Amino acid sequence: MGLFLLWFFFGIGILIQVIYLLIIFGKTAFYKGNTSTANAHNEEGVTVLVCAHNEYSNLKTLIPKLFEQDYPSFDLMIVNDRSSDRTMRLLEKMMEIYPKLRSVTIKYTPPHVTAKKYALTLGIKVAKNDIILLTDADCLPDSDQWIRKMTAPIRNQHKTFAVGFSGYQKRDTFLNSWIQFETLLTALYYMSFGLWKKPFMAVGRNLCYRKSFFMKVKAFKHLWHIEGGDDDLFVNLYTTGKNTAIVLDPEANTTSIPKETKKEYLVQKKRHLHAGKYYDGADKRKIGLYTLSHALFWLFGIGMLIYTGINQSWEHFSAVFGIILLRTFLVVSIFNAASKKIQGTKPPKSIWILDFLYLGYFWILGTISHQAKDIQWK
Known part of the structure; x- marks a missing residue:
């Protein structure tokens, strides 16, 4: 049951991430205007x-x-x-x-x-x-x-x-x-x-x-x-x-x-x-779905690697590790293509590391910002 739940939430994260990266973000990355x-x-x-x-x-x-x-x-x-x-x-x-x-x-x-x-x-x-x-x-x-x-x-x-x-x-x-x-x-x-x-x-x-x-x-x-x-x-x-x-x-x-x-x-x-x-509720969901699926992907992906590694379920371990590598390749490819379209330059190096760190950035700083009352311009 534990492995099933891990796969279930990991799968939801994968599905939404692929939709965003290929279909939504792909609109910019593959833009021909x-x-x-x-x-x-x-x-x-x-x-x-x-x-x-x-x-x-x-x-x-x-x-x-x-x-x-x-x-x-x-x-x-x-x-x-x-x-x-x-x-x-x-x-x-x-x-x-x-x-x-x-x-x-x-x-x-x-x-x-x-x-x-x-x-x-x-x-x-x-x-x-x-x-x-x-x-x-x-x-x-x-x-x-x-x-x-x-x-x-x-x-x-x-x-x-x-x-x-x-x-x-x-x-x-x-x-x-x-x-x-x-x-x-x-x-x-x-x-x-x-x-x-x-x-x-x-x-x-x-x-x-x-x-x-x-x-x-x-x-x-x-x-x-x-x-x-x-x-x-x-x-x-x-x-x-x-x-x-x-x-x-x-x-x-x-x-x-x-x-x-x-x-x-x-x-x-x-x-x-x-x-x-x-923001309007529908517009909050545009960002929220990506960040939620991003969290599901990384948290349950890492959780599955630990779980299957401890239980020596190497087939599942290899499958999860392969999916993480494939998504990493997709993220790097989309960001490279989008950066060239938007800026005419390459994105920063180590996109995959920055993508992983985004997990903590959004949820921690986002929560602090949402509750903040000391916001100023200048």
Whole structure:
């Protein structure tokens, strides 16, 4: 009976994992899309919007880089959110150099709202153009085609939302390998379901939507009390298979500066995972089924190896070990293919080790984040 139960739960884990890896994630890994609409002649105006709190050093690099974009009709809006560094002075100097640079300064945040959403809302309200393209102060576009390609679905396909990928700079550390892995896995969730016409999240470091829609739905009306979620929760509420496009093109990506210490990373991820508790129930299951089956696979797979090894049931032991090896090969293959499609590069080394460590990461940090009450932006 004990061996039967082990096989039963192990089998459920295998079945769901294969469905996710081959069918759902395979939508991204084996993607064959048409990017011709990026070069269509409709060059509607775009406002690139960045919220910045004490980001002097990052803005000094970002602003000139953004004005290298190969797109004729765009302006840049920097929301200077309660900065106490030299941001104001920098913006004044930069506006003399770049006529299409504009800024709005926030001196305080009302007590009933969260800082990032308040900053975003004010920036969008005064934005010159209807197409809003969001990124962060510590992000840089990966090519001079970023604006053109990220906005193409909205300009040329009448979409309301365009969801892109934002990665992190690579470092030769274990923490950075983990960041690369977790970022790629997250992208596989939201890009794959988006390609299956079931979008449910995005990252604010590379997200585009129409100002008119934002104002029509009264912005963050249902989200003011939640710290974070200005990107994924807003998308979770309003995206559909018809009004949303996934932009899967390395030239449409942005890249951020990664956290360098475990403490900084955990603070960031706690904020990100905390927003997940507010997802729609069906969307929670999109992530939950994968993580549950992942846990069933590893826990019962290891349990069976121990059980059959103790009882010297070598046929069962060999079968389980072979299945684990086959799944490991599948995971590595899917992540390699998906990384090339999304980023144009290889994923971090030792994917199989990082995949195993995900077992503890999600359930421990996810539980802590779900219960956290000290979530902050900046």
